Amino acid sequence: MIQALRRQPSGSVAEGTPVVVPLSRAVPPALAVGAFLKNTITAAVGQRATVSPTLGNLDTADAVLAFEAWAEALLDGLGRPPAMIAHDLHPDFHSTRFAESLAAATGARLVPVQHHHAHVAAVMADHGRTEPTLGLALDGFGLGSDGGSWGGELLLVEATGCRRLGHLRPLAQPGGDRAAREPWRMAAASLHALGRGAEIPERFAAFSGAPLLAEMLARQVNAPLTTSCGRLFDAACGLLGVVPVATFEGEAPMALERLVQRPCVDPAGWRLDDDGILDLTPLLARLDGLEPAAGADLFHGTLAAALAAWVERAAETTGVRAVALSGGCFFNTVLSRLLTTHLQGRGLEPLAPGPLGPGDPAVSLGQAWAAALLLPDLQKE
Numbered sequence: 001m002i003q004a005l006r007r008q009p010s011g012s013v014a015e016g017t018p019v020v021v022p023l024s025r026a027v028p029p030a031l032a033v034g035a036f037l038k039n040t041i042t043a044a045v046g047q048r049a050t051v052s053p054t055l056g057n058l059d060t061a062d063a064v065l066a067f068e069a070w071a072e073a074l075l076d077g078l079g080r081p082p083a084m085i086a087h088d089l090h091p092d093f094h095s096t097r098f099a100e101s102l103a104a105a106t107g108a109r110l111v112p113v114q115h116h117h118a119h120v121a122a123v124m125a126d127h128g129r130t131e132p133t134l135g136l137a138l139d140g141f142g143l144g145s146d147g148g149s150w151g152g153e154l155l156l157v158e159a160t161g162c163r164r165l166g167h168l169r170p171l172a173q174p175g176g177d178r179a180a181r182e183p184w185r186m187a188a189a190s191l192h193a194l195g196r197g198a199e200i201p202e203r204f205a206a207f208s209g210a211p212l213l214a215e216m217l218a219r220q221v222n223a224p225l226t227t228s229c230g231r232l233f234d235a236a237c238g239l240l241g242v243v244p245v246a247t248f249e250g251e252a253p254m255a256l257e258r259l260v261q262r263p264c265v266d267p268a269g270w271r272l273d274d275d276g277i278l279d280l281t282p283l284l285a286r287l288d289g290l291e292p293a294a295g296a297d298l299f300h301g302t303l304a305a306a307l308a309a310w311v312e313r314a315a316e317t318t319g320v321r322a323v324a325l326s327g328g329c330f331f332n333t334v335l336s337r338l339l340t341t342h343l344q345g346r347g348l349e350p351l352a353p354g355p356l357g358p359g360d361p362a363v364s365l366g367q368a369w370a371a372a373l374l375l376p377d378l379q380k381e
Contacts, residue, residue: 016053019355021365023047024128027372029078032086033095034364039067042364043074049368050074054361058094084109084375086367090143111371115142116153117162122366123324126354130373132158132320134311139327140180140230151228154314159373165314166276168232170225174213182245183252186231187238190284192217229329239287240295259293260334263301270306278310300334308342315348322349330358
């Protein structure tokens, strides 16, 4: 059936060649149904994981049909019923409902895996790691184990599960998901966090909704908190006037990255508290009023230095020196390069993502690896 899917007409979201990832230890037969955005599905058994092509976002009929077809194909390829089925924590995703129905029909163990845990576990699978590993998971959104909007996470992943060691200081996300396409909204949220909310209507007068948005922030209405590093990038872009309204996902951070020439560090640009919360609002305050290129240099250099200091403290506390770099923010080659250099300079071991990349297509692999580490006893069944 996999060959048949690969021969579908050009333009079908089900096209593509699966990626085979060798595993460092045998795992029980498993199916992992991936993320909501840029979905993939992974079937793993023995020392081999097969990852579908990227099937799209699971909010279209075509993507859902491709998802179900590839799930059937990969299940056939296992040669026996799965012992476990791994899925995201979000209860409303089509993939979660599919996993629940399949588990009920097959008797497989259902294993929920938090989104950022899966990101880190994917890098661990790429490197054959089963031992405790620190993980930076930096992206746009994933449902947290506390029900919140996560996306700037420092984790410790072990065979027994995942522990959140820290996170970025939460920022309000006015208008919810709309803020991901309108960086000026996250810039307004930054001014509010800095105690300068009264400046929002005049500062963003070009946007008709600015006065209402300022009121939303003041009253904490339709402005959920997020720890997302992606939204932190958007805030920087909005403050610097770089793509205040985007036409596609990631447009503003990509434009900001292209402006970088000589990254520099403001040592006072962050605070790290005893609870592991990394606060970058001092950096956001510095960006306001800078020219875009200077701001891009300062933002990238300071963010990388702050993240390295954050990881170093966690390494000292836990005794774990290896850190997986995961999540879509690591498509930013400037951030990845700077952070890798900082970490290596501190005697830490940064682990880069494998062939699936740092983004959501790797989540299904991470779900499968995390579930296999949690439930090794199923190999004997």
